[in-house]
Amino acid sequence: MLTRRISLSSLVFLAVFVLQESLFNQVRLPLGGFSLYLIFTLSWAALSTPELGAAIGFGAGALLDLSPTSDGPIGQWMLVLIIVGFAIAFLRYGDDSLRGNPLSLVFLVAAAMVVTLTIYLCVGAILGLELGTSFELAKTVLGNGLWTLAVAPFVLPIVSRLHRMIFDSKENL
Amino acid sequence: MRYGGDNRSRLLLVTLIVTSLFLITLDLRGVSVMSGARNAAQTVLAPIERVASSAFSPVGNFFSDISHLGRTRSKIKSLEDENALLRNQIIANQNLASQVEQLKSVLDLAGTAGFKVINAKVISQGSSASFTQTILIDAGSNMNLKRDMTVICGQGLVGVVKAVYPDSSLVMLVSDPAFKVGVRIAGTQQIGILSGQGTNTAVLQLLDSQSSVKSGDVLLARGSQGDRPFVPGVPVGEVSILLESSSAVSQIAEVKLFADLNSLGVVAVVTKAPAADPRDALVPARHMPIPVPTVTVFVTPSPSPSK
Structure with a gap:
């Protein structure tokens, strides 16, 4: 049962990853655009338990680190997504008012996106990578958050349906 | 239902984070x-x-x-x-x-x-x-x-x-914040360093504090040893705004890049540069320095002023 769940989820993530790499990276949207893959990962983690959230962050981060367009060393996205995956699952698991309310989940995912990119930048700064001007960075981070707010309502129902199909749990929107 | 977080999940979290830190270290050490x-x-x-x-x-x-x-x-x-x-x-x-x-x-x-x-x-x-x-x-x-x-x-x-x-x-595009290229100004041949800013403009820092630059000056790549990473003479951009700063040691200017990096469709990778530096041959046509004609007017005073 566990192997089936893990392999099915990996397939789903792989599909979204390929979609992101081949289609969504071609589009230059104003304010930096959004990453479907990150939205997908964050909402998937939000529907899980904290341990599972961290494990999802680990797997999703490993895949994202393999992307030729990621700039940091291998392991940077992994680290960031483990922390955020755990945190978002923890927050949603602990708070009853957040569960079962789709709108608050949208805001949670958007906020998590801003936090994810900020942590990514901080880790990059600690590792001594060259970053842009603070205005450009802030624009990209906040732009991504706004795009996530706009896109997440369309992505979340699909994520929740897929998640239910694979895990057959009572978690839903 | 409030999540407590037992030892097992804490161990998992720590293991995962340590794994990622391990990978980062390996990658940064160039394995x-x-x-x-x-x-x-x-x-x-x-x-x-x-x-x-x-x-x-x-x-x-x-x-x-x-x-x-x-x-x-x-x-x-x-x-x-x-x-x-x-x-x-x-x-x-x-x-x-x-x-x-x-x-x-x-x-x-x-x-x-x-x-x-x-x-x-x-x-x-x-x-x-x-x-x-x-x-x-x-x-x-x-x-x-x-x-x-x-x-x-x-x-x-x-x-x-x-x-x-x-x-x-x-x-890596010219606009990348980590991008730096040595440039010279077409015509006056002064040299400087151009750094990307993440936008369609870049910043030029002249190496010589005495040299002067004006807006409209065209910048060409200066070329590196063995033509890598930069072949000489490639047009980079033109000076748009001079940034006055009394504290800076050398002069700083904002540069508008020639290439429109948002709509790139076809590019070319230079595999071999010519033996001779093309000098200023690649300056875009409309930026060629136009010689200003000097007009000299000769006036000869008439010997007998009219009355």
């Missing part, structure tokens, strides 16, 4: 297994990206048009009346035509300079969630591309090859 993994992933992804690019680039262009809505609104209005099939055809044709146009201009530039180039199509515009400015092109080590080769387009410098995969290469 080749790590870069090999990324290489393999790119080899798998490149064909898919290429197919998606050919099917999707008209749509991608459409989205980049949306971000300049003011400019394209009239064009969109005139197209509105035509039916969907025709519109699709026009977009596809325009896409091809612009690629041909870009290819022609980049070959013109390379021909003038005597560069040996390999043409490549842009297959991906970099990652939307990352903070570096990169593009992916469809030529790689199979076409004998190597790291640190100069990449140009019809207008001028685009960037430098940062990583080479079998069928594709990652190009």
Whole structure:
């Protein structure tokens, strides 16, 4: 049962990853655009338990680190997504008012996106990578958050349906 | 239901985080297994990206048009009346035509300079969630591309090859915050360093505090030893605004880059530079310094002033 769940989820993530790499990276949207893959990962983690959230962050981060367009060393996205995956699952698991309310989940995912990119930048700064001007960075981070707010309502129902199909749990929107 | 977090989950979390820190350390120390993994992933992804690019680039262009809505609104209005099939055809044709146009201009530039180039199509515009400015092109080590080769387009410098995969290469754009190139001003030959800013403008820092620069001055790449990463003479941009700063040791100016990095379709990678530096031959035509004619008026006072 566990192997089936893990392999099915990996397939789903792989599909979204390929979609992101081949289609969504071609589009230059104003304010930096959004990453479907990150939205997908964050909402998937939000529907899980904290341990599972961290494990999802680990797997999703490993895949994202393999992307030729990621700039940091291998392991940077992994680290960031483990922390955020755990945190978002923890927050949603602990708070009853957040569960079962789709709108608050949208805001949670958007906020998590801003936090994810900020942590990514901080880790990059600690590792001594060259970053842009603070205005450009802030624009990209906040732009991504706004795009996530706009896109997440369309992505979340699909994520929740897929998640239910694979895990057959009572978690839903 | 409140989540407590027992020892088991804490152990899992710590294990995962330590694993990722371990990987970061390995990669930063340059262990080749790590870069090999990324290489393999790119080899798998490149064909898919290429197919998606050919099917999707008209749509991608459409989205980049949306971000300049003011400019394209009239064009969109005139197209509105035509039916969907025709519109699709026009977009596809325009896409091809612009690629041909870009290819022609980049070959013109390379021909003038005597560069040996390999043409490549842009297959991906970099990652939307990352903070570096990169593009992916469809030529790689199979076409004998190597790291640190100069990449140009019809207008001028685009960037430098940062990583080479079998069928594709990652190009770091001039606008990347980590990008630095030595430049000289066409005409006066003063030298300086140009750094990317993440936008379509870059910052020029002159090396000599005595030298002066004015807006409209054209900057050319200065060339590196062995022509890598930069071949000499490639136009980079023109000075737009002088930034006055009394505290700075040398003069600083803002530079508008020649290449439009948001609408790159076809680029060329310089594989071999000519033996002789092309000097100022590549300065765009409208920027050629025009000699100012000196007018001398001779007036001879008349010997007998009229009364």
